[in-house]
Structure formats: C-alpha cells, structure tokens
Amino acid sequence: MKMNKKLALVAFLCLSATYLNAQDHRFVTVNPTKPDATEFYDPEVRVVTPGAIPSDAIVLFDGKNLDNWESAKDGSAAKWDVKDGAMTVVKGAGNISTKQKFGDYQLHIEWRSPIEPETLKSQGKGNSGIFMQGMYEVQVLNSYQNRTYRNGQAGSIYKQTAPLVNATSKMGDWNVYDIIYTAPRFTVNGGIETPAYVTVIHNGIIVQNHTKIQGTTEYIGQPLNPVHGKGPISLQDHGNLVSFRNIWIREM
16 A cells, blocks of 8 residues: 555655764754753763873783783793883893783873983884784884984884874983874774774874874884784883883773
8 A cells, every 4th residue: 555645755754853863862853942952961971080090090000010911922921120110121021911902092101211322323222112902013212312214213103104293202211102092993804994093192292193003013014904803002122121100091
C-alpha cells in the first residue's frame, strides 16, 4: 500500500526537525528558540585536581626507584642509575620501557644532557630519545649551540619532522617535554585508518603542533607501519649519560 504523498512529506519534515546529539544522546530541535535547548548537564564533566602532578596522573618515575620500568630488550630489571631524584643512562645497559602499555595520553617528562667535552658534536652530544608506544621517537639531544641535521635535533620527530624552533636549555640544565599523543588506528585488513599525531611543548614552547607521524622513526630507510595496539614509553640508551626525572602520564 503506497503512502499518501502528503503524509510522506509530513513524516520527512518531522524527522528533519530533529537530530541526535551524539555526546548527550538526546534529541534537540534544529532551530532552537530557547537557550536551554542547547545546554547539556549529563554526564557531568569529570573533575581533575591540577597541580605539579594532576590527580588522575600515573607516576612513572618519582625519583626513588625503577619499579615501573624494565629492560626493553628482554623484560629484565631496568639497570639505569637512580640518584638525587633522577634516573641516568648506564652506557651499554640498553633502552628501558614502562611495564605498563598506553594508547592516547598526555606525558610529562624532564631530561638533562650531561656536561660533555666540546669535542663531541652533532648526534654525539647528549643523545637519547623518548619513544611513544616503543616505536615513534621524540628526539632528546644537546641541541644548545650544537648544529646537526634539522630532523634529528631536540624536539624533532626523529628523521621525519624538525621542531618549529630550537628551545633547548644549555648543557647541564633541565629541559621539559609535555607530549600530547594520539595513537594510530588500523583497519581490519591492516591499513591505516587514522595515523598517529603528536604535539610537543618544549620548555613551554610548542615545537610540534599536532604533527602527523609517518610511521616508525627509522635510523635508515623509510617509516614502517606495523599493526599494533597499546605500547610502552621507552627511553633510549644512546651511549650518553642523559638523565630523566618527574615522569607522569595521563591516559586519554
């Protein structure tokens, strides 16, 4: 039985007069005439107490021990030095990773390049790295008056994207990274649905602004895009005695 054209038109107009607000799961009019038609109260926004460490943060290193870390190579106990509230690379001990794995997050981490002789240059000076999900590196380097390739200096997405500016503190001083990271999503057949993105704030200055990560940050060759889930935060042993402190993360 065919629907009367007038009834069909009425039904169409009625459906068109409303839309579903995905956040609050309720219908509102397309052209509201009252202010409360676009005011949403539920669910209430979660409260987080701000401070040096936000109330919902996971502390990954509090300056006392490496209980939250392990060898990236074999999962054994992390063998870096802990002294005076900081952890420091032990040359040859290898990279270390968090025992816990993460997807999207806000990461706070402070790092310091060691006092090294002027004979060390470029990538040989204060070199380390912070790897999101164990495979995407934000470079750590003594880039204070130390010229190197643009996409390999401090604040770069290693071998991919140079930082907007060089905000590195002088040798021996502490640097601060605040990293906002969105993990990649993959399709069921192994393709990239959405790539990874990262924002890096270095000593209070934005040096990566929602930067697309092309894939793994390879030393040689093009980026790779293996399918993966959550991954650890990894810190690199590149042979320089770089120190880290005040490491916390907020999952998003």
